[in-house]
Amino acid sequence: MGSEVRVTVPAKINLSLSVGPRRPDGYHDIATVFHAVGIYDDVTLTPAPDGSGVTVRMVGDATEQLPTDDGNIAVRAVRLAAARAGRPDDVQLEIAKAIPIAGGMAGGSADAAAVLAGCAALWPNSLDATALHDLASQLGSDVPFLLEGGTMIGTGRGEVLTPVLAQGGFHWVIAVSDAGLSTPAVYAELDRLREGREVRPPAVADDLLRALRGGDARALGRCLHNDLQEAALSLRPSLSRVLEAGSDLGSLGGIVSGSGPTCVFLSRDREHALDIAVGLTTTGLVRVVRHAISPVEGARVIAG
Numbered sequence: 001m002g003s004e005v006r007v008t009v010p011a012k013i014n015l016s017l018s019v020g021p022r023r024p025d026g027y028h029d030i031a032t033v034f035h036a037v038g039i040y041d042d043v044t045l046t047p048a049p050d051g052s053g054v055t056v057r058m059v060g061d062a063t064e065q066l067p068t069d070d071g072n073i074a075v076r077a078v079r080l081a082a083a084r085a086g087r088p089d090d091v092q093l094e095i096a097k098a099i100p101i102a103g104g105m106a107g108g109s110a111d112a113a114a115v116l117a118g119c120a121a122l123w124p125n126s127l128d129a130t131a132l133h134d135l136a137s138q139l140g141s142d143v144p145f146l147l148e149g150g151t152m153i154g155t156g157r158g159e160v161l162t163p164v165l166a167q168g169g170f171h172w173v174i175a176v177s178d179a180g181l182s183t184p185a186v187y188a189e190l191d192r193l194r195e196g197r198e199v200r201p202p203a204v205a206d207d208l209l210r211a212l213r214g215g216d217a218r219a220l221g222r223c224l225h226n227d228l229q230e231a232a233l234s235l236r237p238s239l240s241r242v243l244e245a246g247s248d249l250g251s252l253g254g255i256v257s258g259s260g261p262t263c264v265f266l267s268r269d270r271e272h273a274l275d276i277a278v279g280l281t282t283t284g285l286v287r288v289v290r291h292a293i294s295p296v297e298g299a300r301v302i303a304g
C-alpha cells in the first residue's frame with residue numbers, strides 16, 4: 001500500500017448555457033462556456049487493505065444526505081478508474097465538501113474529477129490523459145471540464161471541450177439557497193415551458209467570447225446567459241427576488257448557475273464583491289453568501 005493522495009477541485013459556473021431541443025434519447029445538446037470558480041472540495045484517497053473495496057466518508061454542510069454506496073459519483077469514479085487501470089478498487093475516500101449540494105455548481109462531478117486525478121496519482125503510469133477524459137465523459141457531462149478548469153466551451157452534452165482565449169480574473173458573489181434543485185427536474189420543466197415554441201440549435205454568443213478575450217468584466221456582466229434560468233425560476237419563484245437584489249446592489253450581472261438554485265453575481269473587484277455579499281446577506285433571502293475568484297485550475301493533486 002502506498003500513501004494517501006490529496007486532491008483539490010473547484011466548482012463550475014456556466015457563463016452562458018444554451019440548451020438545444022430535447023433529443024430522442026432524452027438528453028439535450030448544449031453549448032456552454034464553463035468557468036471554474038474558487039470554491040473547492042478536497043478529496044483524499046487512501047489505499048485500503050486488500051479486498052476492502054471503496055468506502056467514502058464525507059464531511060461538510062448537509063453531507064449526511066448524500067449516498068455512500070454506488071449512488072455516490074465519487075465511488076463510481078474509483079470503480080471505473082480501477083477497472084481501467086487493472087487495479088483492485090481498495091480505496092478509502094474522504095471528501096470535505098464546500099461546493100453546495102444540488103446547487104447547479106457540479107459538486108458531484110467535481111468530486112468525480114478529483115477521484116480520477118487522484119487515482120492517476122495513486123497508480124502511476126496506468127491512466128493517461130486520454131483515459132482520464134474518457135472515464136470522465138462516462139461519469140457525467142461536467143466531469144471532463146472539472147479535470148481541466150479555467151474557461152472552456154463545452155458542446156455535445158458538455159463533454160466536448162474547446163479552450164477559450166480569456167484574460168484577467170474576476171470576482172463573484174455566490175448566493176446559495178436553502179434547498180437544492182434536481183437537474184433532471186429543471187430540464188423537464190424547460191421542455192414543458194418550451195412546448196410549441198421553436199428551439200434553436202445551441203450556440204455561444206460572440207460578444208461573450210469578445211468580453212473574455214478582453215478581460216472586460218463590465219461587458220462580461222452584460223453577456224451572462226442561462227437558458228435553464230426560466231425553468232429554475234418557474235420551479236423556485238423566490239429566486240427572482242435574489243436576482244433582483246443582486247442587481248439592485250450594483251452587480252455587473254447576475255444569473256442562476258446551471259440548473260440552480262445557486263445564483264452568481266459578477267462584481268468589479270474584491271471590495272465590490274464583499275459589499276454585494278453583505279447586502280445580499282442582510283436581505284435574508286439566501287442561506288449562505290460566498291466570495292469566489294475565477295478562473296481557477298481544475299482538479300489538482302496537492303499532496304501524495
Ligand code: ATP
Pocket residue numbers: 066067071072073074100101102103104105106107108109111142180181183258259260
Ligand atoms: P450539476 O450542476 O452537475 O447538475 P449540482 O451541482 O446541481 O449538479 P450535485 O451537488 O453535483 O448537484 O449533486 C446532485 C445530486 O447527486 C445530489 O443531490 C446527490 O444525490 C447526488 N450525488 C452523488 N454523489 C455526490 C457527491 N459526491 N456530491 C454531491 N452530490 C452527489
